[in-house]
Amino acid sequence: MESLSGRSKVVVKKEMTLAERLYLPAIIGGAMITLRHLFKRKSTVKYPEKKREFSAVWRGQHVLKRDEQGRERCTACGLCAVSCPAEAITMTAAERKKGEERLYREERYAAKYEINMLRCIFCGLCEEACPKEAIFLTDRLVPTEFERQDFIYGKDKLVEPVDEPIDVTKRQTAAVLEFKKNKRFAHNK
Amino acid sequence: MTDYLVYKLILVAAIFGVTLLIAMYSTYLERKVAAFIQDRVGPDRAGPFGILQPLADGVKFFMKEEIIPNVSNKLLFILGPCIAMVTALMAGVVIPWGGSLIINGQAYSLQITDINIGILYIFAVVSIGVYGIMIGGWASNNKFSLLGAIRASAQMISYELAMGLSIIALIMITGTLSLKDIAAMQGGGVGSEWHLWHIVYQPVGFLIFIICAFAECNRMPFDLPETETELVGGYHTEYSSMKLGFYLFAEYINMFTSSAVMSTLYFGGYNFPFMNDLGLSPNAITIIGTIGLFIKIFLFIFFFMWIRWTLPRFRYDQLMNLGWKALIPLAIVNLAVTGVVMVLLD
Numbered sequence: 001m002e003s004l005s006g007r008s009k010v011v012v013k014k015e016m017t018l019a020e021r022l023y024l025p026a027i028i029g030g031a032m033i034t035l036r037h038l039f040k041r042k043s044t045v046k047y048p049e050k051k052r053e054f055s056a057v058w059r060g061q062h063v064l065k066r067d068e069q070g071r072e073r074c075t076a077c078g079l080c081a082v083s084c085p086a087e088a089i090t091m092t093a094a095e096r097k098k099g100e101e102r103l104y105r106e107e108r109y110a111a112k113y114e115i116n117m118l119r120c121i122f123c124g125l126c127e128e129a130c131p132k133e134a135i136f137l138t139d140r141l142v143p144t145e146f147e148r149q150d151f152i153y154g155k156d157k158l159v160e161p162v163d164e165p166i167d168v169t170k171r172q173t174a175a176v177l178e179f180k181k182n183k184r185f186a187h188n189k
Numbered sequence: 190m191t192d193y194l195v196y197k198l199i200l201v202a203a204i205f206g207v208t209l210l211i212a213m214y215s216t217y218l219e220r221k222v223a224a225f226i227q228d229r230v231g232p233d234r235a236g237p238f239g240i241l242q243p244l245a246d247g248v249k250f251f252m253k254e255e256i257i258p259n260v261s262n263k264l265l266f267i268l269g270p271c272i273a274m275v276t277a278l279m280a281g282v283v284i285p286w287g288g289s290l291i292i293n294g295q296a297y298s299l300q301i302t303d304i305n306i307g308i309l310y311i312f313a314v315v316s317i318g319v320y321g322i323m324i325g326g327w328a329s330n331n332k333f334s335l336l337g338a339i340r341a342s343a344q345m346i347s348y349e350l351a352m353g354l355s356i357i358a359l360i361m362i363t364g365t366l367s368l369k370d371i372a373a374m375q376g377g378g379v380g381s382e383w384h385l386w387h388i389v390y391q392p393v394g395f396l397i398f399i400i401c402a403f404a405e406c407n408r409m410p411f412d413l414p415e416t417e418t419e420l421v422g423g424y425h426t427e428y429s430s431m432k433l434g435f436y437l438f439a440e441y442i443n444m445f446t447s448s449a450v451m452s453t454l455y456f457g458g459y460n461f462p463f464m465n466d467l468g469l470s471p472n473a474i475t476i477i478g479t480i481g482l483f484i485k486i487f488l489f490i491f492f493f494m495w496i497r498w499t500l501p502r503f504r505y506d507q508l509m510n511l512g513w514k515a516l517i518p519l520a521i522v523n524l525a526v527t528g529v530v531m532v533l534l535d
Contacts (some may be wrong), residue, residue: 027500034499044230163393 056170059122059137062115063166064159067105072159073134074108080126080135088119089126105132113158117142117151136168194298204301210282212441213243215490219441219459222494248415250434252357259428262328269325270428270435276318277442283307284449285369287459289478290472299459299479300369309367311450312349315405319345321439326424337423340505341414347512348411352401354520355394358527359454364392368450372458377465386457393523395455397516402447404512407440409497413505448489449482456485 019025045052054060067073076093094111096104103109126135145151160166217232217240224231232239257266261395285309287299319342326338363371377383390396404411415423422428425436459478469477483496503511 027194027496030499031495034495038222040228042230043228044226046230046233161507 061140071105079129083129215441226498253430255430270408272322273439277439280446288475308318329427348401348404351516355397375457388455410500448486452485
């Protein structure tokens with residue numbers, strides 16, 4: 001059969017010569033390889049003191065952003081939940097009452113918003129789907145827990161605090177911003 | 190007389206302490222070498238560069254729960270690690286750790302006792318060491334332990350033959366079984382009588398000896414008695430706490446002792462090149478010689494570890510094939526060739 005990659009090798013099962021059967025040259029060759037590794041640069045990162053830098057496009061724990069006036073951007077349209085391949089997102093929508101205009105940007109908001117961090121595969125499709133620029137994946141790690149229940153993150157953990165907004169600009173590279181500009185949902189402004 | 194006893198006691202205590210210390214730090218070295226060969230850094234949290242790691246390990250061994258299985262033979266279960274440890278420590282008695290120190294006109298030899306059958310003594314003691322493993326494995330009343338013990342005894346007995354045969358060729362050259370005499374034979378300087386190390390005369394013998402030493406110490410290419418992939422832990426599956434520690438410790442002491450024996454038999458022991466030409470005082474020569482011996486031992490221990498992280502484990506039938514069909518015939522041929530050459534040179 002013709003090789004498609006051109007890299008396949010035909011295996012020849014020939015009799016071993018005396019030198020090969022002694023195995024000593026092979027053992028010395030192997031020992032030389034391990035000896036070389038002895039002096040190689042170590043790949044260990046001494047973790048608590050030194051943290052490995054995340055890549056610029058690292059997708060970690062989600063955040064639900066607020067707008068400039070501190071109102072929640074999410075309108076519970078459910079596009080993120082629909083786009084989620086792992087079905088990790090659920091939400092319940094509610095109508096904004098009078099007097100809540102400072103809290104929610106539009107008439108509809110998410111009364112409940114949950115992401116199951118055990119199901120989530122951190123693909124970032126929710127962020128891509130979001131018409132309101134409300135959900136972003138950040139460079140934070142999801143911490144470990146002892147109970148499965150604790151991995152279901154509600155709004156208490158997902159919505160960013162009013163006084164300390166979470167920086168999501170790191171992943172918003174020029175290419176990403178260009179892409180978002182051409183999004184069909186122009187009502188985002 | 191009291192002088193003599195005090196000197197011997199100090200020497201015994203010193204060698205006992207040094208042996209334990211080196212065994213302790215062999216575990217550290219093993220982990221470091223393993224890590225470095227695998228491009229890691231190894232233990233580095235306990236003290237600078239992790240040099241307190243053996244202490245931490247020791248404390249851990251002592252604090253662990255001691256489990257003696259209900260179905261085991263309790264006396265033999267406890268006896269097993271004791272035998273392994275005692276025999277491992279006993280072998281160091283006849284090894285010449287250096288020449289003689291002259292203090293107040295009296296010569297103090299750095300060897301606990303010079304038996305004129307030193308090599309035989311070491312072989313005898315090492316053979317008893319097998320009992321530690323066999324008894325421990327059998328008394329555990331566990332199939333894995335028993336299999337490990339059977340493998341250990343079969344392996345040690347097979348490899349002892351080739352080891353003994355390779356040694357006989359060396360003894361034919363030296364004409365003595367005393368380790369002190371054998372070590373002294375390899376010394377000298379250009380000005381005085383000059384002797385080459387025995388490795389020059391017995392390269393094949395040394396090769397056989399070192400392969401057998403690997404097998405005797407249950408070290409990596411031949412660590413079938415404790416193959417963790419197939420026998421859980423081999424003969425020490427049921428052991429916990431310091432009894433397990435004793436077994437592991439005995440293994441490292443054995444490694445240290447066999448390195449010392451190899452250095453003494455084939456690599457000049459406490460002798461170093463040009464020892465009589467540098468114009469040093471006898472005491473200085475002795476001290477440098479002892480340091481030299483320990484450097485040789487250290488290199489051998491490193492070699493043990495280096496090979497461990499290079500070669501995969503043998504299959505059991507391959508192990509037996511190598512022992513009986515390759516090493517023993519080779520040792521016999523070596524023996525015959527040595528004899529013929531000696532007769533021709535006479």
